Amino acid sequence: MRLCGWVLRSKTIGRVVIVEVSGGDVRPYVLVGKQDLNPELYNTLSTLPLGSAVCFEGEPAREQKSKRGTEFEVKSIKVYAEPIEPLPVELVGKVPSLLETRIKYRWLLLRNPVEKAIFRVRQSIVQAAREYLVNNGFMEIHTPKIVAAGAEGGATLFKVQYFEREAYLSQSPQLYKQILISSIPRVFEITPYFRAEKFNTVRHLNESWGIDVEQGFIESMEDVMNTLENLVAYIINYVRDKNKEELETLDVELPRVTTPFKRLKFEEAVDILRSNGVEVPEGEDLSDQAERELGKIMSEKGNDLYFIVGFPWQSTGFYYMREEDGHHTRKFDLDFRGLEIASGGQREHRYDKLVEALRLKGLDPANFSFYLEAFKYGMPPHGGFGLGIERLMMQMLGLNNIREAVLFVRDRTRLVP
Amino acid sequence: MRLCGWVLRSKTIGRVVIVEVSGGDVRPYVLVGKQDLNPELYNTLSTLPLGSAVCFEGEPAREQKSKRGTEFEVKSIKVYAEPIEPLPVELVGKVPSLLETRIKYRWLLLRNPVEKAIFRVRQSIVQAAREYLVNNGFMEIHTPKIVAAGAEGGATLFKVQYFEREAYLSQSPQLYKQILISSIPRVFEITPYFRAEKFNTVRHLNESWGIDVEQGFIESMEDVMNTLENLVAYIINYVRDKNKEELETLDVELPRVTTPFKRLKFEEAVDILRSNGVEVPEGEDLSDQAERELGKIMSEKGNDLYFIVGFPWQSTGFYYMREEDGHHTRKFDLDFRGLEIASGGQREHRYDKLVEALRLKGLDPANFSFYLEAFKYGMPPHGGFGLGIERLMMQMLGLNNIREAVLFVRDRTRLVP
Structure with a gap:
């Protein structure tokens, strides 16, 4: 299946990279890249800029380890757009406490x-x-x-x-x-x-x-x-x-x-x-x-x-x-x-x-x-x-x-x- | 079942009265009253003013003879309102050819x-x-x-x-x-x-x-x-x-x-x-x-x-x-x-x-x-x-x-x- 969304968060732990992508579902798609298994995918996932718009081909992983969202086995990934400026609001964790910010950036905060x-x-x-x-x-x-x-x-x-x-x-x-x-x-x-x-x-x-x-x-x-x-x-x-x-x-x-x-x-x-x-x-x-x-x-x-x-x-x-x-x-x-x-x-x-x-x-x-x-x-x-x-x-x-x-x-x- | 609508057309042929009622469905409900079988119902149906708002209790007739709509065996009927003035447009047959009339009376013509x-x-x-x-x-x-x-x-x-x-x-x-x-x-x-x-x-x-x-x-x-x-x-x-x-x-x-x-x-x-x-x-x-x-x-x-x-x-x-x-x-x-x-x-x-x-x-x-x-x-x-x-x-x-x-x-x- 093909799924699309925005890179919400990315974390590298040794030879494993975990990327969360915010798409159409409420919970993020969780993409895991292991250097030992697929060095190319690992490299791509490791270098994805925060906020990028991406689509990936993959299937839900047999073993669902992440609590953050649904884990996927990724076959390929493609970047459609990258931010040209740093994100003006934090898009993970709690939504901004200032109502003014929430109203102004709702169209972006919806990735949260x-x-x-x-x-x-x-x-x-x-x-x-x-x-x-x-x-x-x-x-x-x-x-x-x-x-x-x-x-x-x-x-x-x-x-x-x-x-x-x-x-x-x-x-x-x-x-x-x-x-x-x-x-x-x-x-x-x-x-x-x-x-x-x-x-x-x-x-x-x-x-x-x-x-x-x-x-x-x-x-x-x-x-x-x-x-x-x-x-x-x-x-x-x-x-x-x-x-x-x-x-x-x-x-x-x-x-x-x-x-x-x-x-x-x-x-x-x-x-x-x-x-x-x-x-x-x-x-x-x-x-x-x-x-x-x-x-x-x-x-x-x-x-x-x-x-x-x-x-x-x-x-x-x-x-x-x-x-x-x-x-x-x-x-x-x-x-x-x-x-x-x-x-x-x-x-x-x-x-x-x-x-x-x-x-x-x-x-x-x-x-x-x-x-x-x-x-x-x-x-x-x-x-x-x-x-x-x-x-x-x-x-x-x-x-x-x-x-x-x-x-x-x-x-x-x-x-x- | 209880069905409601407006008396669209009514016809008495000897000892049989046929009333068409325009309700929620596109085709009218057809109510048939026979003097010999149910004189009370026959009388009620015969005297329903055109345009009245009515509800009736009944079931679809086993034999569907009418081509105009669905025929019902009526158990009881109740009048909820009657027109206080003659209807300003004809509500049966073709819709008015004058667009102005159709626009003005759309809310009433919807009975057609x-x-x-x-x-x-x-x-x-x-x-x-x-x-x-x-x-x-x-x-x-x-x-x-x-x-x-x-x-x-x-x-x-x-x-x-x-x-x-x-x-x-x-x-x-x-x-x-x-x-x-x-x-x-x-x-x-x-x-x-x-x-x-x-x-x-x-x-x-x-x-x-x-x-x-x-x-x-x-x-x-x-x-x-x-x-x-x-x-x-x-x-x-x-x-x-x-x-x-x-x-x-x-x-x-x-x-x-x-x-x-x-x-x-x-x-x-x-x-x-x-x-x-x-x-x-x-x-x-x-x-x-x-x-x-x-x-x-x-x-x-x-x-x-x-x-x-x-x-x-x-x-x-x-x-x-x-x-x-x-x-x-x-x-x-x-x-x-x-x-x-x-x-x-x-x-x-x-x-x-x-x-x-x-x-x-x-x-x-x-x-x-x-x-x-x-x-x-x-x-x-x-x-x-x-x-x-x-x-x-x-x-x-x-x-x-x-x-x-x-x-x-x-x-x-x-x-x-």
Whole structure:
């Protein structure tokens, strides 16, 4: 077989040279050259400059002695490129502790098994999600990212100059996936989200990716929560089974997830927090701080993953269905150890109520005419959610900063690389 | 089993009522109610308003008499929503001939088997592509869509206000996928492309989707062309095998594709065109018109899919590798019956030559510093391509306008829905 990668580390012990090559797999290929057996190969391996791009022909060694990676019996090796400057960062061992360095040199640090493992898990998350959704009858769609109006109002929209007109970047496929529920019973999209939030925290990105799902013909919000909890369990258990080497490299133990997840009413969450001495101002959404505290309390009770349901209407988007009491909505969050990783709920599918909701939220129904139109022709009860890929990764892998979960960071100050 | 959808058509013949329901499958579910056998069901089915959203419990009938879809023995049926206004478009039979209507009401027309078939094929294309690429060692990535500089210069960039700074929407992941080849041997992304081209033709969109691939450690441009032709053959044969009902509904016959595809040098293409009386101005790229003519000539020779290779340097992006003659490049197009569906080639991976190429193209290397940096540390020879999903769909399904291949159209004038 032919394998390719970059010389990560090289060591000569007497008449034996050991070269580690970082390729497509998370663990390096380990090439061993013995002067006595093959002097030519020994010489080539001994003189490979650090960081060179090489391919070799070989087979996995019968005896696997190295713990660092898979050992190969090498037949031939060829150099494709050599560094023209010394490597600007160390690529073996621990990844740099300075976040700035990690973000700047991510494209190079990916040669490090730790950095690479993170993004191989990311790929698995996306694969697992698609597998689960397609197997459950969801159709994959692509909706526009340049839009005329945002689902959540103007404050967090990035402006785009679209020829003569002013347009925006899509905050989420919310409006589009909903109108498709007037003709396709179940849809999903793997999509970038663009949010001009000015936060500069460890849990916010201005360009992030999500798994966005919408499901029609539901009986209640529970149907949507079932889909979400089963999806998340499927993803985590998939990574647990298929990414053993990655998890080992990252020193992460991922317990098998079972469903159902605990459901906590919003008021219950507030009560739990208050009885644990956390202040929660009346009529407000939970702060990041309160979410974290709740996470600790829930984890102690054995609930790493739990829903918070029935958010008050004043803190939600216009499209969530309100309960009869006019105060509660069918909106839920899914929290993972104190971090909201998904948000969703049952939508208002009744035309009149939807127009009323827009007005109550101070939005002009005229700006949503194509969206409203779709509610006139047999729009079934429906609901859905957006699951943040980077946030899920943070909690699965114990990353300290969401910027570790994305190849190229877009935040309050970063536009390059 | 429980199935859901919308009442598409209903017909009563004496004591038998036949209702077609458009659900998740391309062909409708056919529900038959006989007054003599089950008067209650007969009554319910007879009075279902057109366009209603319904779910039913039932099993496929032992005897399948209907040619329209799959017949079901219905145990129970429930109405989830009814239209509050008459349907604005006809949802059975042929799709509306007016493109404007199709674009405006796509979210509703998807109840029509013809419209739905198109987007089920689209889903299959994306699934097949991922399957092929993952099985061949390509890692799925997500690169930023908000960028500081475009791969192809400023003329076709949409401007975005990114907080205090001016930024752009990504024309393609070109620069990002390339720099990742300094640490991951093979990558791909399914991604939106944003191009502010002012064309208003049947083959251009301003927001489109593509399958973007980059491959390191290549011996020549041929390695990249092999990946592309095998990918396209895999996709087409996958749809041919898995979407028989969709193809039948669309009245499309898709011949099995075999590789390799014919390779045509750019000069050969020009010669063929000229000897067939088509004018091709010296030193220019092929016009859309010339491409179409060439398509006809090639199809007559049995080549529906063919490469054009070695485009002249003056008409290509700065990142293509130039041949020693300084005139030809290792850029290719893949054409499908006269339409360019993919474009790619071998890249310049040598730092000095790349800086020179930027200067020759009148671009300032300072604007590409993060990109150039990645070429200093063992960048192997590499190449890749972008394959346009909508253009591939057009040619596979014989669509007349690229706007038929995308759920929501973004073109020179359309920003809604």
